[in-house]
Amino acid sequence: MATLLSRPTARKPFLISPDPSMLYMTPTLKTTLYKVDFVVENRQGLTLIMGDAGLGKSSVLRLLLSRYSAREETVVTQLIPTPAFSSDFMFLKAICAEFDIPGRRSMLAQLNEFRDYLMDLHSKGKTALLLIDEAQKLPGKQLEMIRTLLNYETSKEKLIQIVLAAQLELRDKLRDKTKKALRSRVFAPSLLASMSVGETKDMIAYRCEQVEIKNPFTDEAIELIYTKTGGVPRQVLQVCALSYDMGQRAGVEKLPMEIVEMAAQEAIYIDDLEDE
Structure with a gap:
């Protein structure tokens, strides 16, 4: 005889939306979080979370967003879920907008505004953390913008920490010889697995x-x-x-x-x- 199911629940157990509270931490995910935490806490600049579709990259980013948003006394965190920008300048302006930095008419003025913001954060004992999902969509010039932002640093640490979550297409892009400078800045990348x-x-x-x-x-x-x-x-x-x-x-x-x-x-x- 069939047994009746448990009482109905308003919260669905198997939805695929990136809810951090529903993320089961496998050893691979625990290692990934450790690497990201190391990069952010030691101000090392850039790290990657890569893997095929469906392995949990977006869920990990949402968890990172939740964790670091709760540490606003030391880290100012923003997430770009889907980069779809027509130019590197528009990409930069979008990043600045996420951090409530005023828009400027020229690339140089916008970069200077962003640099001043990062320096001000640093003077207060804080750092900026930028999370970008679907980073395999970033074209060459926008990847170069990432490298430019990582040039903002003191003699001891980077002023902005960046986590790129991407499908394996990003790894292929970074293998290009023109991306050697950016590739060399990647610290402790993670590769998710089934x-x-x-x-x-x-x-x-x-x-x-x-x-x-x-x-x-x-x-x-x-x-x-x-x-x-x-x-x-x-x-x-x-x-x-x-x-x-x-x-x-x-x-x-x-x-x-x-x-x-x-x-x-x-x-x-x-x-x-x-x-x-």
Whole structure:
């Protein structure tokens, strides 16, 4: 006889939105956060978080934003979620706007304004932290702007700390010989990876605990989810979300394999999907 599901919860356990409180910390993510913290706290300038789509880069940035925004006495933090600027000057002006720096008509005047802002922060014992998501979208001149900003420094430390989160296209861009100067400024980059089957199991359990529901997935179901998704967090969550919803509609607490199998077939985008 089927067992009724746990009471409905207003907070969904398997949404793919980058909610920091729902981010399960794998060893890889813990190491990534350690590296970023080292760069920021020691004022080393630039670090990277790279990986394929769906591995949690945006979630990590949102967590960093949350953590460092709570430390405003020493760090002023801003996030650019999607860089889409027509020129390096517009990119610079957008960065300045995030930090409430007045806009200026010329590149030189805007750079001087930004430099003065950073120096003022430094005199108060603070630093600026700029988080940029989808950084693989930055064209060459805008990557050079990143290098220019990193030139603002004292004899001991950088005045701005920058974290670029990007797909692996950014790594390919930085390999270009014209980007050697920027590449040499990267400190302790991180490369995210897919989860193991054990980490997949632990992430699902963590998500259920966060919203106070019973875990509806059997070990066998989790093995299937891992096989279908390769441990890519976003795809794991997509399969779990659809499985969980289907289970609620069916009125079962422990999800049978046929529901999980069906959800896996429907939830994940397939490259060779054909029109029916």
